[in-house]
Every structure is written in structure tokens, then in C-alpha cells.
Amino acid sequence: MLTESDMERYDRQIIIDGLGQEGQERLKKARVVIAGSGGLGSAVSVYLVAAGVGTVRLIDHDRVELSNLNRQVLHWDKDIGRRKVISASEKLRSLNPGVTIEAVDETIKEDNVARLVAGFDMIVDAMDNFPVRLMLNKAALDRNIPFFYGGVHGFEGRAMTIIPGRTACLKCVYHGSIPGDKIPVVGATPAVIGSIQATEVIKYIVGIGELLADTLLVYNGLDMEFTRFKVKRDPDCEHCGKWRDEVKNEC
């Protein structure tokens, strides 16, 4: 149930056609994992918390460094050296005390990923590397919950929404990463992509609009262009291939 204060706080989105009080109640009940509290994580978490998503779990094991501050806007100069999840959850709680924010200071690994996402309705990818993204992709498919992919590089970014059993997954479209360990990024790029991911999450929860399903959206900030590319589910995909449907049918 929405309180009087909720009605006022979320007034400007409750008046959106197709969202309404019912949509706001759905947002309040939703439980979202945001994996990574860096550039993408800052943008995604600010907009989901501001929108009144009921429970948000932040997972990150890093500490804030000076070189993060050009883009990871939830962390400020005074936070250098602090745990990112502590720094981020502090700001998010003061933005919206009505949201339950869980700060999980752990590294996501093969042997803990299932536990870290258990009990949640969706996973947002705000990671900065592919091995963990793929673990999250698989964990989302295993739990049969949606996964919201985002990635950035320089002035460019991309996003895609994965609905288990219905759309191509991240493993279907991922075949390798650009080599190099220091990724260039201007802060506005993860802000664009993180905002797109947050929009997708809100649409999914409320049940309105068209998702980036089987669609890779590529943002090119230099030419200021968005391009939608069609992708296909790979029937032999190790994560979401036909074998999964067959295993399900046997059960």
C-alpha cells in the first residue's frame, strides 16, 4: 500500500499513463540486485531508488579510488578509500529513506553468485568485466529472472534486456572482449547507459512499453547516434540453449 507521502513523492510518475498507483505499488514490492557500484551502478541505482523500487541490493567489493570520480558519481572526494557499497548506500538512503538498501561487500564468484541473487526478482549488470557478467547472466537464467545488460567504452555504450526463455541472452551475443585492462570512459556515457537500464527495469516491473528484447541498443556519443541491432537466440547457447527447455520439460 502506498502512503500519503509516497503519493506525493512519486506524484510525477504516478500520473504517467499506464504507470499509475498500481505501477507504483509494483515498484514498491520489487526486489532488484544491482551488481557493481561503479559508473553504471551509480546511474542505475540513483534512478531506481528515486523511482521507489522497494528493495535494492548493491554488490561490490571495491574501494573508492581517485580515478573513479570522473564517472562514478555516487562516490565523492571525501569517500576515497571507503568501501563503494557503503559510500553508495549512504547517499541512496538519504535520497530515499523509504527504500530498503542492502550493501553487500563481496566479490561475485561462481560459488557465491546463486546465494547473492537468491530472493530477488531481477539483476542489473553494472559490472566492468565479462567473466562476472556471464556468471550473472547464467544465474538470472537459472532463477528464471530478467537480466539487464549494459556496457561502456569511451563515448560509446550498449544495453540489452534478457528475458529467460524468450530472448537471446548475453552469452548468445558475447564471443570475446576488446583486449586491455584500463578501459577509457567519460562519465556521461555510463550515465546514459545506466539510465537506459533503469528505464528498462521500471518498464519491466510496471509492465509497460517495449523492452530491448533480442535488441542490442548501441549508443555512439561521438556521432550522437543510437542504433538498434537485431540479435538472435543461439539454439546451441551454453547458457540459454534448447537443452534448457528440454531439461525443464523432463522435470
Next chain:
Amino acid sequence: MSVKVNIHPVLRHMTKGQSVVEVKGSTVGQCLKQLVAQFPETESALFNKDGRLLSYVEIYVNRESSYPEELKKKVADGDEIHIVLMLTGG
């Protein structure tokens, strides 16, 4: 026959800043070969030593993924190829 190849921003220093290069060919492989003929630096950015596409290079024809047999994919006059790279930052 003319096919437009859209060059990813990261590779444009290899095409004298050109974002679109016009080539001729009836498969993606032939078109990319022409691109390399015009701009030899692009070869090592697209292909490995065996002439196979690098794993992080994605090819779309008319905005549709052409994975897995990208180089064999047929193209026709007026088609558009996009060379896109997988991004990993966050």
C-alpha cells in the same frame, strides 16, 4: 554493386577518419577484404592470423546480427554492414 561499411569509432583512425567506406562484394568477407585493400591497417583490427574474424568484432548486415558465419553472409547492392566492437567497461 556498392555496399556501405560503417566503421566503429575506435577503428576510424585507420580509415582516415571516415565513418562509412563504400565497397563492392557479394559477401561480407569480400566486402571486408576490399576495406582492407583500401585501408590496410584495418586488417589486424578485424582478423587474426588465420584470417578469421577476431572474437570481439561483431558484424551486422542491415542491423541484423550475421553471427556465426559472418564472412559467408551474402550482401546485395545497397546493403549496410556495421562493424561493432564488444564493450566491457562499467
